[in-house]
Amino acid sequence: MLNAYLENTLVYDPFLCNGCGMCVDVCPHGTFEMDGRLAVLVRPQNCMECGACQVNCITGAIHVESGVGCASAMIMAALKGQKEVSCGGDESCC
């Protein structure tokens, strides 16, 4: 596995797109672009699974298994057998 970040869980169904452009606005990595009245998934490999596009897509055209890509949070969760706690708990993290 030379690059663990080539694949991700982002799935987009352009048939459900209503052209509101919200996904283009919220993505911090330019994953979507507008082409006429439709959003197009132009750089799928850029997705970091933050979930911003999914929660702001009113038609449900976008699905992504969102979460925080934080190894220490996942390691702590695995060690303690608890749910992941990233920033904000008593644990120190990102």
Add this chain to the structure above:
Amino acid sequence: MINLATISSEPKILPAHSRLIASDRWDHILARLGVKRGGHRVEPGLYALGRPMPESPVFVSANYSLSFDALRSSLAKIDGYILVLDTKGINVWCAAGKGTFGTDEIVKRVFATQLKEVVTHRKLILPQLGAPGVAAHEVKKRTGFWVEYGPVQAADIPEYLKTHIATPGMRKVNFTLRDRLVLVPVELTHTFLPMLAAAIVFYFIGGWISSLAVIAAVLAGILLFPILLPWIPTHNFSTKGFLLGILAALPFALSPFIRHPDWSWYHRLGQALEFLLAMPAVTAFIALNFTGSTTFTSRSGVKREMFAYIPAMAWTFGTGILLAIIFIIVR
């Protein structure tokens, strides 16, 4: 018009200034050092910046002082309101990931501050990085306020306000050398004591060279890794860390050949291998943990990395330590 009922339910508006003072700067330094984590808070609520009118824009922020201060200091000469959410002292991006910078908190805060009585328009300007926690259409449905996502950086807001359209550049999140460097002090603060303890333990196992090796491996991960991140070849954080760790281990691996020409070849080679196995594993582990601080690693990618490389880290580290113990016994 004024009667007792309206006086008691008058919207509470707190004062805010766009100028940062010495105590703000000191608070920022402490936050960056990781002193009193979670203690750098602003009172949630509605703030007036300058002399806002009922038509003035409303900006939404987190109650982490670095977030709130980045916003207000970018709004010099702009009159407006700042709606501070209770994100438990966490920045916008991390709080959005947790959902504390989220739809429910916005709805709650809009009603608690009686924002509808304060402004005549129905628009909230949110930081773009708050979007993972906020469903704009939900906020509209529940409060009547439209959500408009502003730029990633508060510094771009004055430019943004001219057209209310963010350029693609304003929408992208970067991870510049400066962005990476500011993360180093807090990591150093958190690793210093464990590193010192390990250095002392290893002093008794292998002398001052082993002690130094601990410090070199840890500092390679905490200091050099964030600085060199984009320039280290390979894509995965673990392999980047292994590479950097090997570089850090090289001088230590050479040391037995220089310092102990009298030792047998397998003894010298053995000690070189101890460093070459144990040190890169430590650096790689710290590098992998840096994923949470970056602005681009996906959760599924980090998971793949963990499954692929944590066993390798454990094996190489374990073998290196085992070799060290064997040579202590043999010696």
